[in-house]
Amino acid sequence: MxxxxxxxxxxxxxxxxxxxxxxxxxxxxxxxxxxxxxxxxxxxxxxxxxxxxLSDTTLAREYTEADMSPVFKANGTQHPEGDAYASLLDNGFADWRLTVDGKVDRPLSLSLAELKQLPARTQITRHDCVEGWSAIGKWTGVQLGTVLKTAGLHTDARYAVFHCADKYENTADGQYYESIDLVDAFHPQTILAYTMNDQNLPVAHGAPLRLRVERQLGYKHAKYIMRIEIVDSLKAIGRGRGGFWEDRGYEWYAGI
Structure with a gap:
């Protein structure tokens, strides 16, 4: 470049x-x-x-199984605190639901089983952390664009906001969240992953569902997703900069 x-x-x-x-x-x-x-x-x-x-659909590099890292570091929250998440984990996330709401025509409440019935995509990609390390892993999940098309977007929809189960700080805005715009939301490699390396997504890596947005740095890949809110602006969420770490000085786009 x-x-x-x-x-x-x-x-x-x-x-x-x-x-x-x-x-x-x-x-x-x-x-x-x-x-x-x-x-x-x-x-x-x-x-x-x-x-x-790059075009809106240019793919991040994909690798082979031979390239997969023997160890894939789990970063950030390793296990969300609180009874609500513990209860979901205890029954294998049978009661977990993904809420999709905001500026949509048809708000959704999807079980993990229902997500797994949708067309799936598998990709082997490199995760690049802002801390300077990287690892290659295999992810399977539903394309975020498929879910958003099912919900139907309003004409003024601009961003997808991911509300997560983990809380980083004991403050009013301490709950983890992230966001991407609709260009990245509809990218072919942007998936809601429920398996990692052919196994159910481990707790330390975001069970039951995490975002994979392969052209962005690792902190954009929200874990423990509970809700996707479609909005026209990020100003009213958290401190208004589009993510937990962005509210504390990190870059919002974080492209690689």
């Missing part, structure tokens, strides 16, 4: 400014308005450049 001198200077400047802020701690980075503006500009360039170079 050729990076223009202007973009290169912006990214280098962003890194230098962010590094300086990090010397004062993460809070300094998040609270520094200049850093926030520069990073937001770099994020917009990242999204626009990726969308310009």
């Amino acid at each position: 050729i990076v223009s001198p202007t973009r290169r200077r912006l990214l280098i400047g962003s890194a230098a400014t962010a590094a300086a802020a990090l010397l004062g701690g993460c809070d300094a980075l998040v609270d520094n308005q200049h850093v926030a503006r520069v990073l937001e500009g770099a994020e917009a360039l990242n999204k626009d450049l990726q969308r310009a170079l």
Whole structure:
């Protein structure tokens, strides 16, 4: 990929400014308005450049079973706390339901068995974590686009928001959530995965259902999904930046 001198200077400047802020701690980075503006500009360039170079259906690289990592690290929450999730786990998620609502014509409440009856896609892809590690795994699930087409979208629908069972902080906005726009929601490799490496999705990896959005960094791949809310804006959710970590300074698009 050729990076223009202007973009290169912006990214280098962003890194230098962010590094300086990090010397004062993460809070300094998040609270520094200049850093926030520069990073937001770099994020917009990242999204626009990726969308310009790749079509909406260009696939992330897929691998063979021989390439699969012997160990796939589980990151973030390993086991959601609380009686509600424990009860679902105890009965093998028989009582779990995926809610799909918001700006849809036909709100859905789907069991795991019903999701598994829909056409499935299997893909072997590389997971890239913002922490710097990667791993290759095999995922099977239903394409998110299939679910959204079943629900029917309003003309003003813009984003899919994933509300999850895990809570990161004991605060009003501490529940984990993520979001993607409809371009990525309808990408062929964006699936709601219920198996990993030919086994039911492990708890540590997001059972019973997690998002796989293969052209984004790992924190976009929401685990423990309970509800998908279709919205026209992200401003009224959490702190208004589109995800738990984004609300705390991470990039929203996170394209790779």
